[in-house]
Amino acid sequence: MNRPPSIPPTLEVRDLRTVFLTDAGPVRAVDGVSFSVGAGETLGIVGESGSGKSVTALSLMRLLEEPARIVGGSMTFQGRDLLAMRPEELRALRGDRMAMVFQDPMTGLNPVIRILRQLTEPMVAHGRFTPPEAKQRAVGLLGRMGITAPEKTVSRFPHEFSGGMRQRVMLAMGFANDPALLIADEPTTALDVTIQAQILDLLRQLNAEFGTAIVLISHDLGVIGAVCRRVAVMYAGEVVEEAATAEVLADPRHPYAWALVNAVPRIDQPLGEDRRLVSIEGAPPDALALPAGCRFAPRCPFKIARCETEHPPLAEVAPGRLARCWVTQAGQVLPRAGGAGFGGTRAASTATEPLLAVRGLVKHFPLPRESLFGARRVVHAVNGIDLDVARGETLGIVGESGCGKSTLARLITRIHAPTAGSITFAGQEIATASPAAIRPLRRRMQMVFQDPYASLNPRMTIGDILAEPLVAHGVVGRGAAARERVRDLLSTVGLNPAWEARYPHEFSGGQRQRISIARALALEPEFIVADEPISALDVNIQAQILNLMLDLQQRMGLTYLFIAHDLAVVRHLCDRVAVLYLGQVMESAPAGALFARPLHPYTGVLISAVPVPGRTRVVLQGEPPSTLVLPTGCVFRARCPIARPVCATAPPLAEHAPGRWAACHFPGEFAHGEMGA
Template structure:
């Protein structure tokens, strides 16, 4: 005879999902976007959902809120929130539920906030419409919420419009909206994608505080395994609309039991590792399954390095260890998947990769570079105001090396890139490219050098002409610079370029919108390579790409560098990638260089306090390591580039700041071999 525990001991999960099936009914057929997903989230728990684009993560999140419209439909399964069936709720019950007991934070806050309504009204409306607060109470609570989310001067900020905030500030407003009625469940869909590492760290700390202080259950969707490690206690991995692995986050990241999870972890460079020997990352070859025609067996089998004969059968999600499940015949049979050997930074002195030797003159030499942008005058008698984008920057790049350029948004990285390639003309300073002064040269003088210096932009869709086929996009620079003379030569060179970046010959006849984001970035790289350059500026070439596609682009750039002897100026906000790919790193803040050093020196022994804050903010895809790290908190927002602080530009946020930092700008001087820092107290910890 079994004894049922008293009701007081029965704990109802905040969210319970069983065999959820969401399908899209299209003209081509039925897309099984979510195919039998099950999971449970307890009150006060945080569940992570990871996977590539198209794996079903966001559709799962939207299904939980029943926010999907035709042609999508939930065709099966259960969604129970605090024991109540969400799929049977009426429209009125759903309206009362959304924004009240269940809230969602979307990936792009600018598309979720009304651009013509002030923040105050949007926050107050959310609270008043659910009858929780009076307008007066809601107004005061809105100010308190913004303050709690780290918005400086919330009394003034609440009277602003969304476009007046930075990306990180808008995401904080979205979190304030989500938490305004103290929901029992918060769903966050890629809330930190494309944010600076410092802002990302603040958002993640907020999520952890909400989880801890309010007992809010969190479902966090991300393709960044470091983000998952920092916030989530349990994780599920999705592929092809299915859950392929689930378990405690720490165990899952340390000992993956599905080949897809294994590949994702191996594809991620880590900021706590020294790059040695082969810099190539592990990638998943092939393409995700066609959602209209899923394989009959294991959906990952066509791309799996551990495939066995039985993978022709479709595996169930079975237990492989206590509390661990995986949809894999290999690990269900008792096999383990060995992660690649990691090289810890602290013990890797003898394994450091040697960069190119600095023989002769640098290919790019920049001295005292200044670029200011004039703002429209606010009145006839008002003085001119300028954005100090780049302010007296010195930079050397030697032939064959990769220089990483890092810093928060607005620090001047992209402006510097456009000035050194002479897309913008500098206000003053020197730019020497392979001995030729191009700072004030006319475009007619620079045009012959365009063949030797090229740029790969952050958004390939915006930089590729949507009305031109790939053949036209790649053929145009060939014909313009006279590198091919006949149509046959041009076609042959286009095929060579496509093969070089790993695209099929048939790609030539297609248009940019017919490619994925990673494929479009390959086309951008092929266009840059078309004129056989010596020097390429890559401005955020992997921003917001999936982990696997990011690894493919990094490997491609490394292969091309080895093959053609290319020199890179590599701009990114992902510091782990910068460490992996760079020989030297330049840290920018508000238009000024803060630190320059070999990559390993910057990340192992940073001298400038700003560099230390940047590194501390980067999450590591290892829950045990994350739990033991001490994270430095960078307070406040960067000062305005229109009216930068006197002296050291970082002093308003620096814990080491002294009176000398107000009056005297620190020079960029060598404090250790080949390691330069612009700080009066370089190397001091407090």
């Protein structure tokens, strides 16, 4: 950790072992983990689901309950033995000198208690502040977290805050008593790129200002690289690599870390020749029966005979670098993945008639009246969108939460009926079509939803779920023909056909998303709308799903509308990109050109917000305006870094170069002046 030997670490963990005692035997969730972190230092812990990251964090806070049990090792915090502390000592420590920020702020915040009380309770309970002082500090903390008008917002309930604001409240609670150690467990998962960047900025600022030791847990190496100086990579309950974050990102020394680094699309790297990402096939080992050799060996492309029989120690492979790998300990260097020199654009579609054409699309949602004589309020979700999607191409839709992405997807697939505008699919106007007229088109356009578990009936087997649309549309009859088609679909998306009798809860998140894709493919559609299909998946599972979508597009000639908040993924997968803000298109362009030199300031800010180690970013202040009352003029001007008086007049969406459209009075000025061409 490069700490002077005279200064003891804030937290020191040695050979930590945590098991879950089950009827089948002990599950070794954390198996011999060691690390330390000092005052003002930042340590990242990264790994896929099931690697033991969150159990490690809960072990540190002593928040585990039966059947979980810490069975070995030591944890020392500021010289005090955490394992020897009595319950009352732990209560005095938690929320005071040690604090934790959980992944889901809605489960970490009490929904029936106002924000002010939730913030002040730990300050008063630990005797740090009197109630009036605690209230003043709570307001000040919220202001420093970037929440506007904190004097008013402290009186609100959690459900009245956006996801990013709730996460800021959780951070304010974590820093309420100036802790010596903060543990942040996936604090930015599923947040917009701009909100994620603001949260990461806050962590860096608070780390520098308070000298707080931070342990940041994530499955996203980009997030770790933006905050942490050192990283510990976990797999199957143990640390397999530990080193400076920059060194791991540039030259990983364990095959698992190598796969994680190369499974993530990088916005600052050239795309590979076929756009395929490195993915790790198979699954982590069963924690009830761990292999005798290297735990990653069954999935490792670089394994040697020794890996199958001998368990490697965590040993130094270079100064300050530890790796648990026989191959790199012998001096072998892992190869670089991906190709270079590919410009990031594929051949444009030669189709003259777009498969989908949207013109002037509007969707308003009226809200119930607050009183008998009160005015009816309206949510302006989509406000005049124009876009085309050519056959065989992938159009990416990006923007912050609330910009209208998901509403647009539901309008295009006619789950919602538009308030105004035109939707033409394969030459047929469907905006005002009746349900009977829409029904035949369901075979030609399908949708993959963000949460596969919520979109799969938990009481139906996978076979029945996949057979249902086939039977309903008369493609096949019930019985043997349907079962054969179901097995073909499962095989197409890389799942075992024998699993047709299983239920959704018996599958992992990535497997359930494959099932959702299989259901979308069941009727052999031409067009698939994918709404955030990988937002909450581990990077390895993300890579598998992206590779699958690319393969299916090449084999079946599919056309995609791909919605995501991860711009690196959009750049990797999409031919063209449309950027939405407050229900309007701000910019539309080929993906390569848009990411090389954005024309609209909002696009430039979004790209700047993507975490790239060593790169400064442009801070986007505030939150999007309310959709209840649309601003006049340019809808982005209140947050725009180059706004001028002329922006009080709304700019049209105009073509500034072939295929490049932007709604800005000063196209390209911000991107060129602030970010570089």
